[in-house]
Amino acid sequence: EVQLVESGGGLVQTGGSLRLSCVASGFSFDDYAIAWFRQAPGKEREDVSCITSGDTVIYYSESVKGRFTISSDNVKNTVYLQMNSLKPEDTAVYYCAATFPYIQTMTYWDPDEYEYWGQGTQVTVSS
Numbered sequence: 001e002v003q004l005v006e007s008g009g010g011l012v013q014t015g016g017s018l019r020l021s022c023v024a025s026g027f028s029f030d031d032y033a034i035a036w037f038r039q040a041p042g043k044e045r046e047d048v049s050c051i052t053s054g055d056t057v058i059y060y061s062e063s064v065k066g067r068f069t070i071s072s073d074n075v076k077n078t079v080y081l082q083m084n085s086l087k088p089e090d091t092a093v094y095y096c097a098a099t100f101p102y103i104q105t106m107t108y109w110d111p112d113e114y115e116y117w118g119q120g121t122q123v124t125v126s127s
Contacts, residue, residue: 002026002116004096009121012086020081020121022096027116029053029077031101036070036081037111038092038123047109048094051079052102059108064090086125093120 008020022034035050049070050059058070069082079096097114099106106113 002098004098004116004118006094006096006118006121009094009123011124011126013126014087016086016125017082017084018086018123020083020094020096020123022079022081022118024077024079024098027098027100029074032098033057033100033102033106033108033114034072034079034096034098035059035108035114036079036094036096038090038094039120040089040092043092045095045111046092047111049081050108056102057108061109083123086123088125088127091123091125093122095120 003025005023012018031053033052036048037045038048039045047061048064051070051072067085072079096118098116099114
């Protein structure tokens with residue numbers, strides 16, 4: 001059974017940092033695409049970042065580029081999202097999503113490309 005478990009969310013002040021973790025199990029961690037999406041109340045789900053196995057592709061949305069860093073640890077089967085310089089508009093539930101195997105022609109920012117989803121972790125940035 002494929003499982004994705006997010007953690008690391010919380011309440012932080014503007015300008016602060018958080019690191020989210022997504023622990024994956026039930027599939028081979030040597031051929032995948034894993035992404036972070038977020039959804040704020042009353043808004044549509046928004047793409048944040050994506051990483052593929054071997055760091056072949058690393059993608060960031062324009063809204064987080066330069067502030068967020070995605071990385072992976074193949075030993076721990078974990079993908080991280082380091083979030084710095086947080087803003088109130090980053091407040092949302094953050095979800096990790098995975099699909100495997102990684103397909104080069106996939107559209108990384110499209111949530112429909114991802115088959116498996118975690119339960120989400122809340123990030124709140126106070127002003």
